[in-house]
Every structure is written in C-alpha cells, then in structure tokens.
Amino acid sequence: MKKIQLHWQILIALILGIIYGLTLSDYTQYVAWMGDLFLRALKMVIVPLILSSIISGVTNIGNAGNLGRLGFKTMSYYLTTSLLAIVTGLFFVNIIRPGVGADLGFSKTVEGLDAARNSFGDTLLNIIPTNIFTAFTEGQMLSIIFFALLFGFFITRIEGKYQIMLTDFFNATFEVMMKITMFIIKFTPLGILGIVAQQVAETSDLMDVAGRMGLYMLAVLLGLAVHAGITLPVLLKLVGKVNPIKHLKAMTTPLLTAFSTSSSNATLPLTMEAVEHNSGVSNKVTSFTLPLGATINMDGTALYECVAAMFIAQAYGVELGFLQQAIVVMTALLASIGAAGIPMAGLVMMTVILSAVGLPLEGVGLILAVDRILDMCRTTINVWSDSCGAVIIANSEGENLKV
Numbered sequence: 018m019k020k021i022q023l024h025w026q027i028l029i030a031l032i033l034g035i036i037y038g039l040t041l042s043d044y045t046q047y048v049a050w051m052g053d054l055f056l057r058a059l060k061m062v063i064v065p066l067i068l069s070s071i072i073s074g075v076t077n078i079g080n081a082g083n084l085g086r087l088g089f090k091t092m093s094y095y096l097t098t099s100l101l102a103i104v105t106g107l108f109f110v111n112i113i114r115p116g117v118g119a120d121l122g123f124s125k126t127v128e129g130l131d132a133a134r135n136s137f138g139d140t141l142l143n144i145i146p147t148n149i150f151t152a153f154t155e156g157q158m159l160s161i162i163f164f165a166l167l168f169g170f171f172i173t174r175i176e177g178k179y180q181i182m183l184t185d186f187f188n189a190t191f192e193v194m195m196k197i198t199m200f201i202i203k204f205t206p207l208g209i210l211g212i213v214a215q216q217v218a219e220t221s222d223l224m225d226v227a228g229r230m231g232l233y234m235l236a237v238l239l240g241l242a243v244h245a246g247i248t249l250p251v252l253l254k255l256v257g258k259v260n261p262i263k264h265l266k267a268m269t270t271p272l273l274t275a276f277s278t279s280s281s282n283a284t285l286p287l288t289m290e291a292v293e294h295n296s297g298v299s300n301k302v303t304s305f306t307l308p309l310g311a312t313i314n315m316d317g318t319a320l321y322e323c324v325a326a327m328f329i330a331q332a333y334g335v336e337l338g339f340l341q342q343a344i345v346v347m348t349a350l351l352a353s354i355g356a357a358g359i360p361m362a363g364l365v366m367m368t369v370i371l372s373a374v375g376l377p378l379e380g381v382g383l384i385l386a387v388d389r390i391l392d393m394c395r396t397t398i399n400v401w402s403d404s405c406g407a408v409i410i411a412n413s414e415g416e417n418l419k420v
C-alpha cells in the first residue's frame with residue numbers, strides 16, 4: 018500500500034478531530050491524551066533544540082562580520098514584514114470599522130491584566146538572565162537565545178583545541194535533537210487529532226459568538242489573508258527568487274501544526290525540519306533565524322494586535338487620530354516582539370497597546386470569546402513568515418534552494 022504523505026495524514030486528522038469534537042464532545046478524554054503527549058514531547062525538545070541550534074549556528078557562521086551581516090538581514094526582514102502586516106491590518110480595520118456599534122454587553126472579565134501590563138518592561142530587562150538555569154527551566158526564550166548567541170560567539174574566540182571540541186559537541190547535540198524531532202513529527206497526526214477534538218468540544222458555542230463578532234473576525238482574517246497570500250509571496254518571489262507555491266507545499270506540516278497548536282514555539286522543531294529538508298535552506302541559516310523568528314517575528318500577531326486595539330477603540334466610541342494610530346502601530350510591533358510563542362500570548366500583550374493609547378484594559382474582555390480561533394490563524398501566519406524569512410535570507414547568502 019502506498020504510504021499517505023504526512024501532510025495529508027495531518028489534514029485528515031484535523032478533519033476527524035473536528036468531527037469527533039462536534040459529535041462526541043463528552044468523550045474527548047479518550048483522544049485528548051494523544052494531544053497532551055504530543056505537546057509535551059514538542060515542549061521537551063524546544064529548549065535543548067534552541068540552545069544547540071543557535072550555538073551551532075553561530076559557531077558555523079564563523080566570524081563576527083558574517084554574524085553581523087546575517088543578524089542585520091534577519092532583523093531587517095522581521096521588522097519590515099511585521100510593519101507591513103500591521104499596516105495591512107490598519108487598512109482593513111479602518112475600512113470595515115467592525116467596532117462601531119459592537120455589542121459591549123458581550124464583554125467578559127479577564128484576570129491579571131494589570132500585572133501583564135507591568136511586566137512588559139520586565140520582559141525587555143529579562144532578556145539578560147540573572148540565572149541561566151532559571152531561564153532554561155522556565156522556558157524564557159529571549160534569555161535563552163541571548164545566552165546562546167553569546168556562548169556561540171565566544172566559542173569562536175577561544176583557543177583552537179577547545180573551540181573544535183565545543184563546536185563538535187554542539188553540532189552533535191543539535192543533530193541528535195533534530196533526530197528526536199523527526200521521530201516526534203511522525204506522531205503529529207495523532208497529536209493533532211487529540212488537540213483539535215478537545216478544542217472543538219470546548220468551543221462548541223463558537224458559532225453563536227462568531228456571528229456576533231463577525232466583522233471583527235473578518236477584518237483580522239482578511240488582513241492575515243492578504244499578508245500571507247500576497248505580501249509575503251511577492252517578497253518570496255522578488256527578493257527570495259523562489260516559487261511561493263512550492264515553498265508553501267514544503268511547509269504544509271508545520272503550518273497545519275501551528276494552526277492546531279496555536280504555538281510558534283511548539284511548532285519550531287517542525288518548522289526547522291521542513292525549512293531545512295524540504296525547502297533546502299542550509300543549517301547555518303535555519304538554526305540562526307528560525308529560533309529567533311519563533312520568538313520575535315510574529316506578523317500575524319502584530320496585525321491582530323493592531324486590528325484588535327482599533328476595534329476596542331471603536332467599540333468604546335473613542336476616535337483615534339493619526340498620531341494615536343501611529344502609536345498603535347508602534348506598540349503593536351513591540352507587543353508582537355514581546356509576545357511569547359505560546360497560545361493566547363498576543364491577547365495578554367494587548368494591554369501594552371491599550372495602556373499606550375489610554376483605552377480601558379477591560380477592552381480585552383471584548384475580544385476574548387473569539388480569540389482562540391484567531392490565535393490559530395495568526396500563529397499560522399507567524400510561522401509562515403518565519404519560514405519565508407529563512408528562505409529569503411538563504412537566497413541572499415547565495416544558497417541553492419530546493420523550492
């Protein structure tokens with residue numbers, strides 16, 4: 018029998034999960050454990066994978082000049098695409114004006130908003146960890162990345178014998194982590210079946226909610242569709258000189274996983290595998306750009322932050338002028354950088370924008386009901402943009418790609 022390709026298996030699992038969640042919503046415990054196991058396995062590999070991939074990436078990049086060049090290209094891509102995404106969202110939210118006349122009675126209270134707002138400054142400070150082991154155990158990605166970049170860089174600065182030893186050690190560790198990842202990937206369909214069935218069962222009243230929040234969702238989804246379907250493919254074609262459709266096919270597995278898990282971090286192992294093995298980007302570029310991207314490059318989240326903030330303003334009858342919309346754009350960018358690659362991180366970061374333009378934090382309660390479904394979509398776009406970035410940067414480094 019011909020083996021069904023993995024992305025088809027995942028798609029089938031996704032559909033089965035939806036059917037299961039809708040019809041057997043009281044019996045999800047029979048499949049939910051598969052989702053839990055799968056997520057636990059992915060989370061297990063993330064920290065060692067990020068650490069070893071960045072260290073081996075940086076040591077393989079070699080000297081400070083190369084590292085600086087690659088870092089500059091990567092950051093330029095991340096900032097440019099996130100801003101493009103935000104402007105796209107701003108355009109749609111100003112045209113559709115979904116918040117005007119929205120049903121305010123629908124609002125729910127969200128706990129801990131003030132704490133979230135205050136912690137934004139800390140997030141930036143915490144990039145430098147006081148204890149690297151705390152960063153590892155708590156999965157503080159920015160700190161881990163910072164430490165790994167430093168560690169990798171200074172490996173290239175030490176005496177020959179030790180340099181070879183450590184470079185080999187981290188290259189080898191990275192190889193092992195990728196092998197474990199590929200093993201876990203085999204179970205993706207089962208994991209996704211479990212995750213989706215449980216989610217669908219929990220949000221079966223989604224239809225009612227979706228109807229009332231329809232215009233808001235439309236603005237976010239249209240924005241995401243334009244960014245993912247037009248802006249990024251044009252960049253892929255013109256700057257990356259690759260075929261966007263082929264690259265999309267190469268990325269099916271991580272994209273479906275991002276959609277199902279709503280977590281860029283959990284998807285990272287699969288993204289790295291697909292960008293390297295399917296799209297043919299070198300290990301040097303993937304291992305440097307993708308872990309960074311999964312944490313700070315979130316085009317979907319950036320777009321969503323902007324639309325949601327404007328929606329809340331409209332719902333409260335607050336007219337935001339040009340200057341204030343510019344503040345929304347800048348803070349949406351910051352919020353997307355600061356948001357962790359985990360489910361609902363973007364919702365919490367809304368507090369940053371709302372307090373910047375003086376809107377009530379309770380506004381977050383307005384968009385809570387439909388956040389999960391939007392989270393799935395924006396996370397998919399976050400991962401898509403990371404992968405496009407890796408391909409574009411690889412091309413600019415003169416690599417021969419498979420797409």
Ligand code: ASP
Nearest residue numbers: 280281318358359362363
């Ligand atoms: N869930 C998103 C991600 O992991 C972040 C967000 O909530 O916007 O990329």
